[in-house]
Amino acid sequence: xxxxxxxxxxxxxxxxxxxxxxxxxxxxxxxxxxxxxxxxxxxxxxxxxxxxxxxxxxxxxxxxxxxxxxxxxxxxxxxxxxxxxxxxxxxxxxxxxxxxxxxxxxxxxxxxxxxxxxxxxxxxxxxxxxxxxxxxxxxxxxxxxxxxxxxxxxxxxxxxxxxxxxxxxxxxxxxxxxxxxxxxxxxxxxxxxxxxxxxxxxxxxxxxxxxxxxxxxxxxxxxxxxxxxxxxxxxxxxxxxxxxxxxxxxxxxxxxxxxxxxxxxxxxxxxxxxxxxxxxxxxxxxxxxxxxxxxxxxxxxxxxxxxxxxxxxxxxxxxxxxxxxxxxxxxxxxxxxxxxxxxxxxxxxxxxxxxxxxxxxxxxxxxxxxxxxxxxxxxxxxxxxxxxxxxxxxxxxxxxxxxxxxxxxxxxxxxxxxxxxxxxxxxxxxxxxxxxxxxxxxxxxxxxxxxxxxxxxxxxxxxxxxxxxxxxxxxxxxxxxxxxxxxxxxxxxxxxxxxxxxxxxxxxxxxxxxxxxxxxxxxxxxxxxxxxxxxxxxxxxxxxxxxxxxxxxxxxxxxxxxxxxxxxxxxxxxxxxxxxxxxxxxxxxxxxxxxxxxxxxxxxx
Amino acid sequence: xxxxxxxxxxxxxxxxxxxxxxxxxxxxxxxxxxxxxxxxxxxxxxxxxxxxxxxxxxxxxxxxxxxxxxxxxxxxxxxxxxxxxxxxxxxxxxxxxxxxxxxxxxxxxxxxxxxxxxxxxxxxxxxxxxxxxxxxxxxxxxxxxxxxxxxxxxxxxxxxxxxxxxxxxxxxxxxxxxxxxxxxxxxxxxxxxxxxxxxxxxxxxxxxxxxxxxxxxxxxxxxxxxxxxxxxxxxxxxxxxxxxxxxxxxxx
Numbered sequence: 001x002x003x004x005x006x007x008x009x010x011x012x013x014x015x016x017x018x019x020x021x022x023x024x025x026x027x028x029x030x031x032x033x034x035x036x037x038x039x040x041x042x043x044x045x046x047x048x049x050x051x052x053x054x055x056x057x058x059x060x061x062x063x064x065x066x067x068x069x070x071x072x073x074x075x076x077x078x079x080x081x082x083x084x085x086x087x088x089x090x091x092x093x094x095x096x097x098x099x100x101x102x103x104x105x106x107x108x109x110x111x112x113x114x115x116x117x118x119x120x121x122x123x124x125x126x127x128x129x130x131x132x133x134x135x136x137x138x139x140x141x142x143x144x145x146x147x148x149x150x151x152x153x154x155x156x157x158x159x160x161x162x163x164x165x166x167x168x169x170x171x172x173x174x175x176x177x178x179x180x181x182x183x184x185x186x187x188x189x190x191x192x193x194x195x196x197x198x199x200x201x202x203x204x205x206x207x208x209x210x211x212x213x214x215x216x217x218x219x220x221x222x223x224x225x226x227x228x229x230x231x232x233x234x235x236x237x238x239x240x241x242x243x244x245x246x247x248x249x250x251x252x253x254x255x256x257x258x259x260x261x262x263x264x265x266x267x268x269x270x271x272x273x274x275x276x277x278x279x280x281x282x283x284x285x286x287x288x289x290x291x292x293x294x295x296x297x298x299x300x301x302x303x304x305x306x307x308x309x310x311x312x313x314x315x316x317x318x319x320x321x322x323x324x325x326x327x328x329x330x331x332x333x334x335x336x337x338x339x340x341x342x343x344x345x346x347x348x349x350x351x352x353x354x355x356x357x358x359x360x361x362x363x364x365x366x367x368x369x370x371x372x373x374x375x376x377x378x379x380x381x382x383x384x385x386x387x388x389x390x391x392x393x394x395x396x397x398x399x400x401x402x403x404x405x406x407x408x409x410x411x412x413x414x415x416x417x418x419x420x421x422x423x424x425x426x427x428x429x430x431x432x433x434x435x436x437x438x439x440x441x442x443x444x445x446x447x448x449x450x451x452x453x454x455x456x457x458x459x460x461x462x463x464x465x466x467x468x469x470x471x472x473x474x475x476x477x478x479x480x481x482x483x484x485x486x487x488x489x490x491x492x493x494x495x496x497x498x499x500x501x502x503x504x505x506x507x508x509x510x511x512x513x514x515x516x517x518x519x520x521x522x523x524x525x526x527x528x529x530x531x532x533x534x535x536x537x538x539x540x541x542x543x544x545x546x547x548x549x550x551x552x553x554x555x556x557x558x559x560x561x562x563x564x565x566x567x568x569x570x571x572x573x574x575x576x577x578x579x580x581x582x583x584x585x586x587x588x589x590x591x592x593x594x595x596x597x598x599x600x601x602x603x604x605x
Numbered sequence: 606x607x608x609x610x611x612x613x614x615x616x617x618x619x620x621x622x623x624x625x626x627x628x629x630x631x632x633x634x635x636x637x638x639x640x641x642x643x644x645x646x647x648x649x650x651x652x653x654x655x656x657x658x659x660x661x662x663x664x665x666x667x668x669x670x671x672x673x674x675x676x677x678x679x680x681x682x683x684x685x686x687x688x689x690x691x692x693x694x695x696x697x698x699x700x701x702x703x704x705x706x707x708x709x710x711x712x713x714x715x716x717x718x719x720x721x722x723x724x725x726x727x728x729x730x731x732x733x734x735x736x737x738x739x740x741x742x743x744x745x746x747x748x749x750x751x752x753x754x755x756x757x758x759x760x761x762x763x764x765x766x767x768x769x770x771x772x773x774x775x776x777x778x779x780x781x782x783x784x785x786x787x788x789x790x791x792x793x794x795x796x797x798x799x800x801x802x803x804x805x806x807x808x809x810x811x812x813x814x815x816x817x818x819x820x821x822x823x824x825x826x827x828x829x830x831x832x833x834x835x836x837x838x839x840x841x842x843x844x845x846x847x848x849x850x851x852x853x854x855x856x857x
Contacts, residue, residue, distance in 0.1 A: 358648040360680075380646065452645060452676060453669030456638040461665045463693055463852045465734035465786045472738060476745060483749035490757055599760065
């Protein structure tokens with residue numbers, strides 16, 4: 001395809017697109033967020049025009065509201081032959097007083113398309129509404145949110161320092177802010193740094209916090225680093241920070257004559273007619289004069305801890321009653337704000353009646369820069385002799401920069417009640433270890449457990465529990481197989497002797513009938529069934545057919561059989577052969593007697 | 606007679622040769638343990654870790670050694686390895702409330718979710734897994750005998766039934782406790798922080814982050830990576846060196 005044909009195809013496509021754009025219907029919409037703001041804040045108005053020109057579409061004048069254009073974007077879509085394009089303009093809406101404002105509908109002059117009216121409620125900044133959503137854009141307040149004198153309005157760096165009179169070793173929280181106008185495109189090359197040798201600036205996080213602020217209606221993206229600064233050398237110095245950044249500078253070429261203006265943004269980007277160049281610049285904060293004084297020699301305690309700040313000290317010992325050889329934990333807590341990392345407390349040294357182990361320390365910060373919090377020192381102390389033991393007080397000397405003087409605080413002394421007998425001088429772990437796996441309290445260096453086991457305990461070659469052992473699992477089959485075998489054997493025996501099973505069933509049946517007769521008060525039937533039950537039991541025992549067992553047979557087979565059983569047989573014969581009515585008053589007692597006799601009979605046999 | 610004397614002397618010498626090094630090894634391992642404790646108390650966790658590891662290599666695992674090893678790792682700031690050691694100690698003997706408490710505190714300090722104790726864990730805290738396993742075996746035997754009694758004896762039927770029911774209850778307890786132990790055995794502990802990825806390559810897209818000490822299940826292995834499933838059911842690939850099984854040496 002030659003160049004002429006390519007140009008013809010492109011021209012045809014452009015003509016088609018242009019025709020379709022003209023043919024599409026012009027529409028306009030506007031959104032306002034949030035709908036309720038505090039005085040001093042700004043809302044965001046976005047006006048979107050689709051299917052036509054956005055030029056000439058401006059928000060109307062509203063008394064008390066100021067509209068500042070902060071950006072524009074274009075969207076162009078060609079889907080299944082259907083063409084659509086839209087242009088959005090974003091305005092920052094800044095109120096000058098409280099009240100409820102209505103932004104009336106507005107639109108382009110050459111069309112009837114209009115936005116819907118929008119309402120904005122502005123409340124007093126001093127009394128914010130509870131339902132007010134967090135604003136996305138904040139205006140500057142106070143003196144801190146202003147462009148520093150002499151700084152570039154597009155981007156500048158600020159250092160916020162709480163005080164400018166320091167002493168050597170003093171540590172103060174600082175905030176570094178990098179302000180970038182929202183129209184500026186750029187990136188950070190590094191984090192802010194300081195070239196002055198008299199201070200150390202603690203490492204800044206690579207990812208700063210980010211929020212949007214506004215100065216005089218101009219929106220800024222603000223990157224914030226919270227860190228701490230420590231004075232290391234006496235003297236006066238100007239504190240200045242540097243931040244290297246790369247900014248993108250974009251220049252737009254003029255649109256050629258005849259090109260539809262809808263393609264300003266789209267085609268310019270497609271064909272690269274917008275020229276973007278990058279430039280490396282360094283932002284500098286305004287210098288802050290800081291005076292650093294030496295720590296005074298006068299009144300400096302010999303055991304000065306190195307702590308500079310405002311601290312309070314507390315201590316505890318637990319337990320306060322123990323056996324000689326048992327460890328106790330001495331816990332010292334230093335609370336406040338200052339240079340905790342330099343604060344070192346000399347804990348207890350071993351005495352005549354106690355051993356002292358190396359102390360551990362941990363710090364729990366209550367802010368993001370470890371400026372305020374609690375530093376805890378823990379030390380294991382082991383009394384070696386019984387009796388009343390007094391552990392000496394622990395002295396903590398610090399320097400208070402506000403009072404400009406040294407402060408010495410005492411924790412203790414601590415009284416301990418030690419029982420038992422004196423412990424020979426061996427390592428405590430070995431000494432107490434013989435008693436088994438008894439945990440001994442030892443100071444930990446971080447939150448959490450602080451005990452150690454003092455005896456190695458019993459050893460296992462594997463961590464696998466016994467139940468994971470195949471031999472163990474295999475052994476579980478033994479009782480199951482045993483049960484199965486026993487049941488099988490019983491079944492085979494029953495099969496081999498079918499009469500035994502039948503007799504057992506007959507016995508159960510006779511007993512059921514005997515109980516029915518008892519209920520009915522039928523003495524004849526009762527004794528007949530009682531005899532039947534005896535025949536079943538005895539027949540099973542003697543290997544005889546039950547019906548062959550008579551009173552004579554009973555006396556012949558078992559002369560020692562009880563009179564009660566014989567009486568049952570007699571009564572049954574009486575009832576059967578003489579038809580004599582039997583008294584039914586004591587049938588319950590007879591039932592118990594028969595059952596007991598048979599039970600006894602089975603047991604003895 | 607003389608020949609018998611020589612035989613006896615030779616056997617005694619052989620026994621001494623076998624037994625003496627064993628006794629010495631035991632003494633040496635115990636001394637190593639005490640030394641490691643001293644190292645830890647003097648603020649040298651690295652030396653203590655070396656000592657405890659040597660004890661394990663020489664004599665095997667014990668709750669006190671694993672517990673103290675975990676504490677040494679914790680003091681060295683390696684919370685993943687600390688939790689791994691304590692999980693191992695707990696698997697050996699869940700009745701050690703102290704170890705369970707340490708695990709709880711370590712997880713809390715590391716910002717990890719604390720798994721709620723189910724029935725299995727509660728039962729396991731009554732007896733060691735070995736004791737439960739032996740009780741379960743005994744109960745199974747009693748249950749079988751009782752069941753046989755129920756089936757063949759008329760006079761001991763109810764007694765047999767009661768005994769069987771009791772044995773069945775003990776067996777159920779042993780099974781629940783055993784299931785918990787088995788599940789613990791299947792777990793691995795994340796020892797290094799890092800992302801879990803969609804594929805077993807280091808450049809694949811990260812799906813979620815794993816924290817040291819987190820309990821995961823290893824489901825698959827591919828060269829130097831393992832597919833893990835975390836407590837919330839998410840799966841992802843991590844380098845195999847980032848997670849260690851509670852029971853070392855179990856294959857996937």
